[in-house]
Amino acid sequence: MIVFSWYRGSNEKWLDAYKDPVASLYTLTQCITLSDVQADGDWKLIIADLGTGTFDMKLKVYKGTNLMSENTIIDLPTGVETFYMDTHEPRTPAIAVASGPYIYVYKNLRPYFKFTLPTLEVNPVEADLWNQVKEEKINIFVLREMLEGMRAEGTVLTVRSLRFLQLQDITDCEAFANLYRFTPLRRQTVITSLATLKKSHADEDAISCLVLGTESKSVYVLDPEAFTVLTTMELPSVPVFLSVTGLFDVEYRIVVACRNGCIYTLKRGTTVTTKNCIELNSQPVGLQRINKTIYVGTMDEALHCYTSKGKKLWTVKLPASMTTMEIIDYKPKGFKAVIVALSNCNVHIYKEKYLVNIIKTDDVVTGLKFGRFGREDGTLIMTLRAMHRTFQRDLYLLRLNTAREYVKSLENRMNPISSDPQEPLKLNATVQGIGPMFKLTVNLQNTSLSNPSTNLLITFQYDDKLYAFKNSFIEVPMLVPGLNYAFETYVECQSDKGISDNVKVYILRQGKSIPIITGIISMPCTDVEPIANVKKKNQDDF
Amino acid sequence: MGLFSKLASLLGIKKKEANVLFVGLDNSGKTTIINKLKPEDAQQHDVVPTVGFTVEKFKNKSLSFTAFDMSGQGRYRNLWEHYFKECHGIVFVIDSTDKLRFAVAKEELSMLLDHNEIKRKRIPILFFANKMDLRDSVSSVKLSSMLKLEDIENKPWHICSSNGLTGEGLSEGTEWLSREMESAIKQQN
Ligand SMILES: Nc1nc2c(ncn2[C@@H]2O[C@H](COP(=O)(O)OP(=O)(O)OP(=O)(O)O)[C@@H](O)[C@H]2O)c(=O)[nH]1
Ligand SMILES: [Mg+2]
Numbered sequence: 021m022i023v024f025s026w027y028r029g030s031n032e033k034w035l036d037a038y039k040d041p042v043a044s045l046y047t048l049t050q051c052i053t054l055s056d057v058q059a060d061g062d063w064k065l066i067i068a069d070l071g072t073g074t075f076d077m078k079l080k081v082y083k084g085t086n087l088m089s090e091n092t093i094i095d096l097p098t099g100v101e102t103f104y105m106d107t108h109e110p111r112t113p114a115i116a117v118a119s120g121p122y123i124y125v126y127k128n129l130r131p132y133f134k135f136t137l138p139t140l141e142v143n144p145v146e147a148d149l150w151n152q153v154k155e156e157k158i159n160i161f162v163l164r165e166m167l168e169g170m171r172a173e174g175t176v177l178t179v180r181s182l183r184f185l186q187l188q189d190i191t192d193c194e195a196f197a198n199l200y201r202f203t204p205l206r207r208q209t210v211i212t213s214l215a216t217l218k219k220s221h222a223d224e225d226a227i228s229c230l231v232l233g234t235e236s237k238s239v240y241v242l243d244p245e246a247f248t249v250l251t252t253m254e255l256p257s258v259p260v261f262l263s264v265t266g267l268f269d270v271e272y273r274i275v276v277a278c279r280n281g282c283i284y285t286l287k288r289g290t291t292v293t294t295k296n297c298i299e300l301n302s303q304p305v306g307l308q309r310i311n312k313t314i315y316v317g318t319m320d321e322a323l324h325c326y327t328s329k330g331k332k333l334w335t336v337k338l339p340a341s342m343t344t345m346e347i348i349d350y351k352p353k354g355f356k357a358v359i360v361a362l363s364n365c366n367v368h369i370y371k372e373k374y375l376v377n378i379i380k381t382d383d384v385v386t387g388l389k390f391g392r393f394g395r396e397d398g399t400l401i402m403t404l405r406a407m408h409r410t411f412q413r414d415l416y417l418l419r420l421n422t423a424r425e426y427v428k429s430l431e432n433r434m435n436p437i438s439s440d441p442q443e444p445l446k447l448n449a450t451v452q453g454i455g456p457m458f459k460l461t462v463n464l465q466n467t468s469l470s471n472p473s474t475n476l477l478i479t480f481q482y483d484d485k486l487y488a489f490k491n492s493f494i495e496v497p498m499l500v501p502g503l504n505y506a507f508e509t510y511v512e513c514q515s516d517k518g519i520s521d522n523v524k525v526y527i528l529r530q531g532k533s534i535p536i537i538t539g540i541i542s543m544p545c546t547d548v549e550p551i552a553n554v555k556k557k558n559q560d561d562f
Numbered sequence: 563m564g565l566f567s568k569l570a571s572l573l574g575i576k577k578k579e580a581n582v583l584f585v586g587l588d589n590s591g592k593t594t595i596i597n598k599l600k601p602e603d604a605q606q607h608d609v610v611p612t613v614g615f616t617v618e619k620f621k622n623k624s625l626s627f628t629a630f631d632m633s634g635q636g637r638y639r640n641l642w643e644h645y646f647k648e649c650h651g652i653v654f655v656i657d658s659t660d661k662l663r664f665a666v667a668k669e670e671l672s673m674l675l676d677h678n679e680i681k682r683k684r685i686p687i688l689f690f691a692n693k694m695d696l697r698d699s700v701s702s703v704k705l706s707s708m709l710k711l712e713d714i715e716n717k718p719w720h721i722c723s724s725n726g727l728t729g730e731g732l733s734e735g736t737e738w739l740s741r742e743m744e745s746a747i748k749q750q751n
Contacts, residue, residue, distance in 0.1 A: 035665045397636045
């Protein structure tokens with residue numbers, strides 16, 4: 021669902037939201053933009069819809085609330101921008117969509133050009149191994165062992181080698197090696213983030229370069245006309261958020277938030293950067309700038325503000341975890357603020373460090389965009405997570421109320437974070453199924469930057485007359501920072517009365533009795549009779 | 563006879579200046595409607611977005627009639643209030659297909675109604691639910707409830723569906739407005 025609201029300047033006032041009930045999509049802030057793509061003064065909303073994450077990925081262009089154009093995207097989109105690539109009249113900007121190793125460029129809403137990231141150097145040992153396979157000097161067992169050794173040493177392998185190592189079956193391995201041994205080995209990376217940088221003029225419709233961050237820890241600046249790489253800059257970690265200002269030909273700043281929790285500033289002339297780095301305590305979830313000031317949201321439920329030199333100005337503790345952030349720059353009233361979406365379905369607006377407004381939404385906001393839309397300045401666009409669509413697809417054969425119950429059960433998830441700075445953990449649990457058997461998934465994430473979490477346990481507290489747990493005690497392996505770990509158990513509802521209860525999840529440290537985090541899961545009602553009864557009925561029918 | 567001259571003759575007041583203010587969001591059709599109200603030979607072929615505002619004068623024997631065609635673009639909306647003091651009637655045009663911005667239109671309307679120069683005056687307001695010819699247009703009844711017109715106090719108001727391109731619905735509206743203005747001006751005298 022998309023929700024629209026308007027900033028009206030006076031008293032930090034926002035107008036009633038317009039909800040578009042038909043728009044069903046799933047997207048992120050980086051994949052939303054507003055632009056006058058048809059040069060008719062009616063600004064369109066451009067969204068890369070992530071679909072389910074594996075299929076149904078589309079570039080969608082909305083005129084008002086009407087979907088006016090749709091293009092399928094092959095791979096998961098990671099960024100959408102519009103930019104002027106020429107000086108032709110009428111001044112229609114092109115749309116760039118980052119997806120996998122490609123930038124797809126659309127002009128006049130039609131596919132126009134595909135840019136592919138330059139391939140990277142393949143490790144010579146890895147290349148030699150595949151060469152020997154080709155010449156039948158080594159067999160797949162040797163290949164496998166050697167590649168495994170390289171991976172263990174931390175060598176960055178090609179996708180082909182990684183896929184090969186994933187295969188379990190000998191015949192599969194053989195078939196795979198045979199299929200690929202004659203095609204040249206390439207190492208390709210993917211784009212993680214996309215931005216634009218004006219080339220030599222600052223005018224609103226001046227030609228812009230595309231700036232891309234990649235999984236191979238680089239930032240590229242592309243020429244807008246020839247699509248050649250103008251500059252490559254290396255980073256110590258993978259860039260995830262970019263904030264670009266200035267002119268490529270004169271002077272520019274690219275502020276980059278990286279997966280290692282550091283923020284780097286790249287300037288004209290930089291090739292390798294470690295200087296002027298801001299070290300965060302936790303992973304970044306959003307990066308924005310107002311003038312020179314840097315605003316960054318982190319996974320430990322905080323919003324920080326830094327000067328361009330990297331000096332911290334303040335930190336605000338947020339009441340829930342941040343899903344995304346955006347900047348409000350409302351020129352008619354000179355109003356600038358940071359807008360932050362939270363997992364508790366609230367959207368907070370901060371002027372400097374002061375909370376000036378809260379907008380409540382029906383669900384968690386995953387994408388935010390503020391700007392001119394249609395003919396109206398100051399439009400705020402909020403996209404809400406649209407989980408039910410995927411689930412309805414899976415369940416469309418089941419009765420509607422069952423599906424509803426299922427969606428409700430998913431809604432009943434919670435998202436607590438440990439308040440103990442020594443145990444930076446995030447807990448999230450979901451219930452799936454229509455009953456009486458439910459699958460309960462506990463997701464744990466270590467939100468620290470470098471300290472692994474060890475010796476943890478998951479236990480549950482529940483009414484044992486109502487529920488039977490397959491596994492009510494789970495030992496947690498070491499949690500590497502930043503990764504999400506899922507632990508599953510099955511829960512069977514013992515009652516056929518259609519009643520349900522809360523189940524508590526505790527995360528404990530071995531040897532300590534006070535939980536680090538407690539979560540409450542409200543279990544859905546069983547919509548189906550217990551299996552035993554159904555079986556009996558079926559027998560009666562025959 | 564153009565509709566405006568008809569309107570002026572309906573007013574039937576001697577040597578009176580009647581000022582009518584046309585407001586509403588940009589692209590709602592204000593200029594198109596005013597153009598259609600002119601005598602046929604004076605009508606423009608192309609209507610372009612208004613910059614700032616334009617003034618159209620209509621005259622007949624007894625009356626000079628002035629229409630202020632305000633631009634509805636965000637950056638010009640603050641001009642509207644400068645003409646509130648002198649106006650005898652307001653025409654508020656709404657693009658009945660622009661559902662997205664009904665909330666914005668409603669806000670602009672409530673700011674107008676709340677304005678010091680308008681608040682206590684018994685100025686008639688005519689609403690055109692314009693672009694009725696388009697498929698996804700909302701009916702005047704629905705629009706009226708969405709804009710909460712029933713909450714308007716101490717002012718006569720009227721809403722009718724219109725088509726600025728063909729002129730459909732315009733005479734119903736302007737006839738109502740001229741009657742209201744006439745009685746208001748008479749009361750003043
Ligand atoms: N289909 C249809 N189009 C209309 C109608 N009325 C106006 N239009 C079109 O709507 C567009 C905007 O009309 P304008 O008269 O310029 O709108 P405006 O309210 O004066 O706009 P601003 O001057 O920017 O405030 C033009 O393309 C008109 O042709 C109508 O009744 N039906
Ligand atoms: Mg106009």
